[in-house]
Amino acid sequence: MHAGADFIKTSTGKIQPAATLPVTYVMLTAIKDYYIQTGRMIGMKPAGGISTSKIALQYLVMLNEVLGEKWMNKDYFRFGASSLANDILMQLTKAKTGFYQSDNYFSKD
Amino acid sequence: MEDTTKNIPFMAGWKYASAPEATDHIQIKPSYNLFINGQFVAPKNKVYFETIDPSSEEILAKVGMADKEDVDLAVAAAKNAFKVWSKIKPRERGKYIFRIARLIQERAREFAVIESMNGGKPIRESRDIDVPLAANHFFYYAGWSDKLTYAFPNRNPVPLGVVGQIIPWNFPLLMAAWKIAPALATGNTVVLKPAETTPLTALKLAELIQESGLPKGVVNIITGDGSTGAEIVHHPDVAKIAFTGSTAVGKFIKKATADTNKKLSLELGGKGANIIFEDAALDQAVEGIVNAIFFNQGHVCCAGSRLFVQESVADKVIQKLKDRMSTLIVGNPLDKNTDIGAINSKKQLETINKYIALGKKEGARIYQSECKLPSKGNWCAPTLFLDVSQSHKIVQDEIFGPVLTIQTFRTISEVIEKANNTPYGLSAGVWTQNGAKIFHMTQKLNAGVVWANTFNKFDAASPFGGYKESGFGREGGLHGLKPYLKFE
Numbered sequence: 001m002h003a004g005a006d007f008i009k010t011s012t013g014k015i016q017p018a019a020t021l022p023v024t025y026v027m028l029t030a031i032k033d034y035y036i037q038t039g040r041m042i043g044m045k046p047a048g049g050i051s052t053s054k055i056a057l058q059y060l061v062m063l064n065e066v067l068g069e070k071w072m073n074k075d076y077f078r079f080g081a082s083s084l085a086n087d088i089l090m091q092l093t094k095a096k097t098g099f100y101q102s103d104n105y106f107s108k109d
Numbered sequence: 110m111e112d113t114t115k116n117i118p119f120m121a122g123w124k125y126a127s128a129p130e131a132t133d134h135i136q137i138k139p140s141y142n143l144f145i146n147g148q149f150v151a152p153k154n155k156v157y158f159e160t161i162d163p164s165s166e167e168i169l170a171k172v173g174m175a176d177k178e179d180v181d182l183a184v185a186a187a188k189n190a191f192k193v194w195s196k197i198k199p200r201e202r203g204k205y206i207f208r209i210a211r212l213i214q215e216r217a218r219e220f221a222v223i224e225s226m227n228g229g230k231p232i233r234e235s236r237d238i239d240v241p242l243a244a245n246h247f248f249y250y251a252g253w254s255d256k257l258t259y260a261f262p263n264r265n266p267v268p269l270g271v272v273g274q275i276i277p278w279n280f281p282l283l284m285a286a287w288k289i290a291p292a293l294a295t296g297n298t299v300v301l302k303p304a305e306t307t308p309l310t311a312l313k314l315a316e317l318i319q320e321s322g323l324p325k326g327v328v329n330i331i332t333g334d335g336s337t338g339a340e341i342v343h344h345p346d347v348a349k350i351a352f353t354g355s356t357a358v359g360k361f362i363k364k365a366t367a368d369t370n371k372k373l374s375l376e377l378g379g380k381g382a383n384i385i386f387e388d389a390a391l392d393q394a395v396e397g398i399v400n401a402i403f404f405n406q407g408h409v410c411c412a413g414s415r416l417f418v419q420e421s422v423a424d425k426v427i428q429k430l431k432d433r434m435s436t437l438i439v440g441n442p443l444d445k446n447t448d449i450g451a452i453n454s455k456k457q458l459e460t461i462n463k464y465i466a467l468g469k470k471e472g473a474r475i476y477q478s479e480c481k482l483p484s485k486g487n488w489c490a491p492t493l494f495l496d497v498s499q500s501h502k503i504v505q506d507e508i509f510g511p512v513l514t515i516q517t518f519r520t521i522s523e524v525i526e527k528a529n530n531t532p533y534g535l536s537a538g539v540w541t542q543n544g545a546k547i548f549h550m551t552q553k554l555n556a557g558v559v560w561a562n563t564f565n566k567f568d569a570a571s572p573f574g575g576y577k578e579s580g581f582g583r584e585g586g587l588h589g590l591k592p593y594l595k596f597e
Contacts, residue, residue: 029392032119036428061123066434069122 001034001044009045009080017079018048024059028066041070059068082109088099119432128445129346130232135222137309140171142330143179144315146186147325153178158334159182163229163459164442164451164486172308174333179342180300183329187298188270188346190326195296197324200282204253206293208321210247213240213286214509216317220310224282225442227309227452229407230488232443242567245287246585249569250290253590260587266594269372270298273341275310275362277354278304278453279408279509284353285311287330287584288571295593297349299328300341304354308332322476339365345439347371352443353410353593354577356507356533367492373591374582376410376574378507379535381556382528383564384415384518387421389540393562395429398513401538403437403491407511408457410579415504415565417524420517427495427515434478434491441483449511452487461489461510468494468503473514499530507533525553534576538564557583 001007006026024046031042044063050056056079063077071077076086086106094100116238140157142149152173159168184461194202213220217240224235257266272292276284281303292299294365303311317332328510336356342365343349352362357364359377366373383401385394401413419424442450469475482488492512497504504514518524528537537556539547551559558574560566567573572588574580582592 032432036425064121064123066119068119071123105517 001030001040007043007045007078010045010047012080014048016049019050020048021058021062025062025066028080029065031071032067041076043076044071045078045080050079050081051083053084053091056084056088058083062107112478113349119435121436124170124250125446127295127439128443129391129441130217130222130225130236130443130445132226132503133445134194135219135226137170137223141173141308142331143175143183143406144312144319144330145183145326146190146329147164147319147323149319150182153182157260158228159303160306161228161439162486163306163453164483166486169227169309171423172332175302175333175337175340177340179331180334180337180344183300183331184271184273184341184344184346185324187300187329191270191298191419191462193324194268194293194298194327199255199296200255200587202293203251205321205323206247206251206254208288209318209323209494210244210251212246212315212317212321213247216313217241217244218281220313222443223313225450228278228281228307229442229453231447231450232445233447234383234405238567239280239283239597242331243283246283246286246290246569248376250294251585253291257590257594258592261594261596262292264596266295266590267597269595270594272297272299272349272351272372272585272593273344273347273578274299274301274351275301275341275354276336277410278300279405279410281307282310282314285314285330287315287353287589290349290574291589292351292583292593293327295590297593298326300347301328302333303330304335305332306569319344337345338393340380342366345369347594351582352376354582359578359580372592372595374574374584375580376582376584377535377578377580378509378533379410379412379575380415380505380507380531380578381411381413381536381538382417382524382531382554383538384524384528384550384571385416385418385422385426385541386539386541386543386546387419388542388546389422389562390542391422391426391429395426395433397538397540397562397564398426398430399433399437402513403511404565406449406452406489408453408509409565409581410507410509411558411565411573413536413538414508414513415531416513416515417518417528418515419524420519421518423515427493431476434493436482437478439480439488439490440481440591448536452489452510457509457586458487458489461508461512464503464506464508464510464512468497468501468512468514469502471497471501473497473501491544499527521549525550529553529555532578535574535579536560
C-alpha cells in the first residue's frame with residue numbers, strides 16, 4: 001500500500017490454503033490503519049477457498065464490521081473465486097424454483 | 110473516490126435482521142416455592158414477589174419470599190442431611206455431582222434462554238459462557254470428591270457442615286455452580302439464596318437437583334431479598350458463609366460474623382485495570398478492551414473498568430475503540446446478534462446513570478456510541494470517559510455498568526502505581542508482545558487474576574478471588590476446595 005497499490009489480495013487461490021477469514025481480517029485492519037494514516041482507500045480481494053455463498057456472506061459481514069459501508073462495493077471489495085459464481089447461480093435458481101439443481105447445469109470454466 | 114477526512118467512523122452499512130432465540134420450549138411456572146428438604150414448599154408467611162424480564166419489564170413469575178422461619182427450616186434440613194452426606198463414600202458423592210453436570214449440559218439451551226430472559230444478558234453469552242462454565246464447574250469438582258486427601262496430603266480434610274451461600278445477579282446460574290459444586294464435593298450441605306432480581310435459573314437448578322436424586326436436604330435453594338440473606342448469615346447452625354456480591358454487603362457480613370466461629374469467603378467488587386502498552390497488538394487489544402468492559406453489560410466484578418493506554422499509542426487506540434464501539438449492537442437479549450443486553454434492574458440503571466452524570470459534572474469528557482436503545486426496559490449505551498484522573502469518583506468507584514474510564518501513562522512504574530492505587534484488587538489485564546514485561550507486571554499488580562493479552566477468561570480449574578476490598582478466599586481450582594474444609 002505504501003508503494004502505491006490500489007488493491008491488495010491474498011494469494012492466487014491456486015495454492016491451498018489461500019484466503020481464510022483470519023488472514024482477510026488482518027488485511028482489512030491493515031487497510032483501515034492505512035486509511036487512518038493517509039486518508040487513501042485501498043481495495044481488498046480475498047481469493048481461493050471462497051466457494052459457497054454462505055462463506056462469501058461471512059466475508060461480507062466481516063467487511064461490513066471492519067471497514068463499513070464505504071468499502072461495500074465493487075470498487076473496493078471483490079472476491080476472487082470462480083466457483084463462487086456457480087454457487088450463487090445455484091442459490092438464485094433454488095430461490096426461484098424451491099429446488100437445488102445438479103451442478104451439471106452450471107458451466108465450469 | 111478519495112476521502113481525505115481522517116478519523117471518520119467506519120460505519121457499518123448493513124443492518125442485520127433479527128435472529129431471536131426461540132422461547133417456546135421454555136417452561137416457566139406462574140409461581141415458584143422454596144426448595145427445602147428435596148421438596149418445593151410454600152413460604153410460611155405466604156408472601157411472593159414478582160420477577161421480571163429487564164428488557165421488556167414483563168413479569169415472568171412469582172417467587173417465594175423466605176423469612177426467618179423458612180431459613181430455619183432450610184438450615185435444619187441441611188443440618189440433618191449433613192449426617193448422611195458427610196458419611197457417604199466420596200466416590201458416590203462424585204457420581205451425584207457428575208449427574209448434575211450432565212443434566213445441565215442436556216438442558217443447556219433451556220437454562221441459557223431463561224438466564225437471558227431473567228437477567229438481560231445476551232443469549233450469545235449465556236449460551237456460550239454462563240451455562241457451559243456452570244456445567245464445567247460441576248464436572249471439575251465431581252473429580253475432586255474422592256481425591257481430597259491427595260489435594261491436602263497428611264492434613265485429614267473434613268467438611269464444615271451447613272454452608273450458607275448468597276449469590277449475585279450478574280451470573281445467576283454460574284455463581285450457583287461456583288458455590289454448590291465445591292461445597293458438595295467436600296461433603297458439606299448447602300442453603301443457597303439467589304439474588305432477588307434473578308431467581309429463575311437457580312429454581313430451575315433446584316428442579317434439576319430434585320430430578321438428579323441427590324439426597325434430600327443436601328441442597329436447599331430459597332429465594333428472597335436482603336433480609337433473607339441476613340437470616341442465613343445470622344443463623345447459629347450455619348458453619349460457613351460464602352458470599353459473592355457488593356463490597357458494602359460483604360462488609361456487613363464480615364461484621365455480622367465477627368464474633369462467631371463461622372468461616373467466611375467473600376468475592377466482592379472490583380475496579381480492574383486494563384493496561385495497553387505501546388508494543389501490544391493494538392487491534393487485539395481493542396477487542397480485549399471491549400470484552401473487558403462491555404461483557405455482560407459491564408455487570409462483572411472483575412471487569413476491566415479502568416483503561417490505561419501508553420501515551421504514544423493512546424490516540425490510535427481510542428480511535429480504534431470508538432470505531433469498534435460503533436459496531437456493537439445493543440438490544441433484545443434473546444437476539445443472537447446482540448452484543449450488549451439489558452441492564453439488570455431499574456435500580457442498577459439508576460446507579461449507572463448517577464455515575465455518568467457525576468462523571469460529566471466532574472469535568473470528564475464523555476463519549477457514547479450512537480446506538481438506538483429500545484424504548485421499554487433498562488438500557489445503557491456503551492460509554493467512555495476521557496480526560497480523567499485517579500481523583501475522579503468515576504475512576505475510584507465500581508460502577509458495574511458499561512462505563513469505561515480512560516487514562517494514559519508513560520512508564521511502567523507509573524502505570525503500576527496507578528493500577529494498584531485502588532481499594533480493590535480483583536483483576537487486571539496486560540497487553541504487550543513482550544513476555545518479560547508480562548511477568549514483571551503480574552508480580553507487581555495487586556490483583557487476584559491478571560490476564561495477559563486476553564480478558565474475562567474463566568475456567569473451573571483456575572482459582573479466582575480478590576485482594577483488599579475485593580474479598581478473600583478462592584473459588585475454582587484446588588484452592589477453591591479449601592474454604593469448604595477444616596483440617597484435623
